[in-house]
Amino acid sequence: MSRYNELLQAITVREGGREVHDPATGELIGRVPVQSAADVDAAIDRARAAQPAWAALSDEERVGHLNRIADAIEANAEALAELLSREQGKPLNGPNARFEVSACAAWTRVPAATPLPVEVVIDDGETYAEMHYRPLGVVGAITPWNWPMMIAIWQIIPALRMGNAVVQKPSEYTTLSGLALAHVVNTVLPDGVLNVVAGGGDLGSRIVESDLVEKIMFTGSTRTGKKIIEASSGSIKRLTLELGGNDAGIVLDDVDPEAIAEDLFWGAFINTGQTCAALKRLYVADAIYDSVVSALAEVAARMPMGNGLDEENVLGPLQNDMQFEIVDRLVASAKASGARVVLGGDPDRDAVGYFYPTTLIADIDPHNDLVVEEQFGPALPIVRYTDLDEAVRLANELDAGLGASVWSSDRERARELAARIQAGTVWINSHGTINPFVPFGGAKQSGYGLEFGVAGLKSVAQPQIIQG
Structure with a gap:
């Protein structure tokens, strides 16, 4: 045996x-x-x-x-x-x-x-x-x-x-x-x-x-x-x-989109998005918005999803029907609002298993349900911003405050911005990278x-x- x-x-x-x-x-x-x-x-x-x-x-x-x-x-x-x-x-x-x-x-x-x-x-x-x-x-x-x-x-x-x-x-x-x-x-x-x-x-x-x-x-x-x-x-x-967490990530205008795309992906989609301290709403500077969306979509499209026992797969199903319905409802809300579906967003409802496709939603209202509610699944809303102070305000306006991240090629600029974000942990150029030596806990609710x-x-x- x-x-x-x-x-x-x-x-x-x-x-x-x-x-x-x-x-x-x-x-x-x-x-x-x-x-x-x-x-x-x-x-x-x-x-x-x-x-x-x-x-x-x-x-x-x-x-x-x-x-x-x-x-x-x-x-x-x-x-x-x-x-x-x-x-x-x-x-x-x-x-x-x-x-x-x-x-x-x-x-x-x-x-x-x-x-x-x-x-x-x-x-x-x-x-x-x-x-x-x-x-x-x-x-x-x-x-x-x-x-x-x-x-x-x-x-x-x-x-x-x-x-x-x-x-x-x-x-x-x-x-x-x-x-x-x-x-x-x-x-x-x-x-x-x-x-x-x-x-x-x-x-x-x-x-x-x-x-x-x-x-x-x-x-x-x-x-x-x-x-x-x-x-x-x-x-x-x-x-x-x-x-619960609804972690925000803020991408500044000085990054190389292709250099951060894979780290952004895993920050959001680790465990198929079913992680408390995953990146769940992404705010990207207007100057590089389209490039970040494109680079992230390219990474996401090549990540295989399927049965977990298949050695090739790195994304799996949602764990239960309840969570599938939550993700499906929130993505539907985004689509109905006119947000742009860059990838995914259309699950095969006749398939066996609780598989929801890797989904990227761009040009979304920052107060859409998919942004302000924790989706806990493989769907990431990407919000465009032109004013950094407004991005910080949006990141901070929710009751959740588990984690957050700042993405920049200038470490000091990133650290200054991190200090303005209301979260238990703020990562710089990564998201959710916990360490057994480093204390971890939430802020707010x-x-x-x-x-x-x-x-x-x-x-x-x-x-x-x-x-x-």
């Missing part, structure tokens, strides 16, 4: 449960359990029982476990990537399934290697105070369907490093991916330290509402994030929320709290001052 089949057999149920289908082919992949509120409560109880012994280990011992987790992920990398491709839809190649699994290992090793020494706050001869970081207890991790393994690692591994136990609820759209990753991780961890519950949004609500969970980490929509804030207020839970690096470790710990 192949490692893929062994993994699938370990996490699926033969009878009952819920069917999981490949979004590219409609093929039945397997069945996942559908658990109840009682199962959530039991998982929280297991986590609370296991957490004190886990926290009692030395930091070096927990780091050793994390490095062995990374080893286990790498040993199962191809099986995990195949399952991820079948369930989520993303191709094996390009910045997709194999890339995501590799990132899981990297985002495990970096938190394991990140030092977090005791901080001496003051030592002036009269007063001495130290800052320590203690475990919180149980962390609830509620993970999305677009990067279901990588984002799970972002939440789980820092929590474990700091001595917490975890209860994770994967998205109901990508439950297999969540269960498979947890199965591999749990070949290393003591029983009860990582617990996974499979089911719908009601299970996530149960985790949020539990008085026995000290922290919630959530990646998903702003709408759901607001509900989590409300539901968690009774116990004053700590929250890290990475919510794109959430709050930081992940990655030292800041990410501190976010899943209780600061404690010891003075005297």
Whole structure:
């Protein structure tokens, strides 16, 4: 039996449960359990029982476990990537399934290697105070369907490093991916330290509402994030929320369009556009507008889309029918307004799978639905501007503020402009290039709290001052 089949057999149920289908082919992949509120409560109880012994280990011992987790992920990398491709839809190649699994290992090793020494706050001869970081207890991790393994690692591994136990609820759209990753991780961890519950949004609500969970980490929509804030207020839970984004990119008039075209493409279309911090609205200076649109269209037209298991493809289907309908509605709004379809925009509705063609929409009103709503799919609106101040105003006028980018051949000019943009991260001449050492978080209604690096470790710990 192949490692893929062994993994699938370990996490699926033969009878009952819920069917999981490949979004590219409609093929039945397997069945996942559908658990109840009682199962959530039991998982929280297991986590609370296991957490004190886990926290009692030395930091070096927990780091050793994390490095062995990374080893286990790498040993199962191809099986995990195949399952991820079948369930989520993303191709094996390009910045997709194999890339995501590799990132899981990297985002495990970096938190394991990140030092977090005791901080001496003051030592002036009269007063001495130290800052320590203690475990919180149980962390609830509620993970999305677009990067279901990588984002799970972002939440789980820092929590474990700091001595917490975890209860994770994967998205109901990508439950297999969540269960498979947890199965591999749990070949290393003591029983009860990582617990996974499979089911719908009601299970996530149960985790949020539990008085026995000290922290919630959530990646998903702003709408759901607001509900989590409300539901968690009774116990004053700590929250890290990475919510919806509608990232703007501003292209200045001093760039070489052909030189930036491929980076623009991947900034917008990584994971077929299903990325929170993807480039979702592009503002281009009038002097080079037509050249940028042409160069971007040339790159986009040669990127193959299809079944993720085909080694040639780098773009896949949308993960679910709900997301297909959102993209289709927003593109239809742009077309009805008279915007120019440069590429795509006309899906084959009789085809198998949730494939939406790579779509570029030019000469669009900056307040069209496709611009102001997050499409979360392979459709990019390109807005022409003549006044840079107006472009900045348009970039800043939405409630979203996860990421943004500035494209210029003059780095200082780009940095000055970046400082005027309201976003948690502003990239220069790239978009969405996250790094496990660099803190990441949103502004405005794109959430709050930081992940990655030292800041990410501190976010899943209780600061404690010891003075005297």
